[in-house]
Amino acid sequence: xxxxxxxxxxxxxxxxxxxxxQAKSIAIVGASDKPSRASYxxxxxxxxxxxxxxxxxxxxxxxxxxxxxxxxxxxxPESPDIVDVFRKHDDLPGVTDEAVAAGAKTLWLQLxxxxxxVARDAEAAGLNVVMDRCVKIEHARFHGGLHLAGxxxxxxxxxxxxxx
Numbered sequence: 001x002x003x004x005x006x007x008x009x010x011x012x013x014x015x016x017x018x019x020x021x022q023a024k025s026i027a028i029v030g031a032s033d034k035p036s037r038a039s040y041x042x043x044x045x046x047x048x049x050x051x052x053x054x055x056x057x058x059x060x061x062x063x064x065x066x067x068x069x070x071x072x073x074x075x076x077p078e079s080p081d082i083v084d085v086f087r088k089h090d091d092l093p094g095v096t097d098e099a100v101a102a103g104a105k106t107l108w109l110q111l112x113x114x115x116x117x118v119a120r121d122a123e124a125a126g127l128n129v130v131m132d133r134c135v136k137i138e139h140a141r142f143h144g145g146l147h148l149a150g151x152x153x154x155x156x157x158x159x160x161x162x163x164x
Contacts, residue, residue, distance in 0.1 A: 008116045023081035030086030031056035039086040042136045079103030100125040
């Protein structure tokens, strides 16, 4: 099998919406304090446009967006519902092990991140897995944020969804 062949099937759009709706906290692993980084952009969106408690995991940086960072998922004050991963491919198995040990419910790998072995291991440990999708884009898509910028979200409605 080619290393680029994708056989794993992720959750459907309604299932991803359900994961986002059920979550109360998101830990961003590989969070950066550099505004040019995708993790920083996602963090600013999550803080300003969602109800999630957002945790930043980065063993090098002390603070991001005025919040303290944590060296690892084990150091968080609670088990995160979603672990949003901004790490290189070879780091994903270790992050998965940390997410399982921390009691996370969902492992979410960002755009461009795909690791079928990690997905199988995480699912076997009871986690939901989303790969190659951005939490910010998915949240905005489901909650009316993308159509304002002219994106076709596939949702036909004259009303924005209301968060419960």
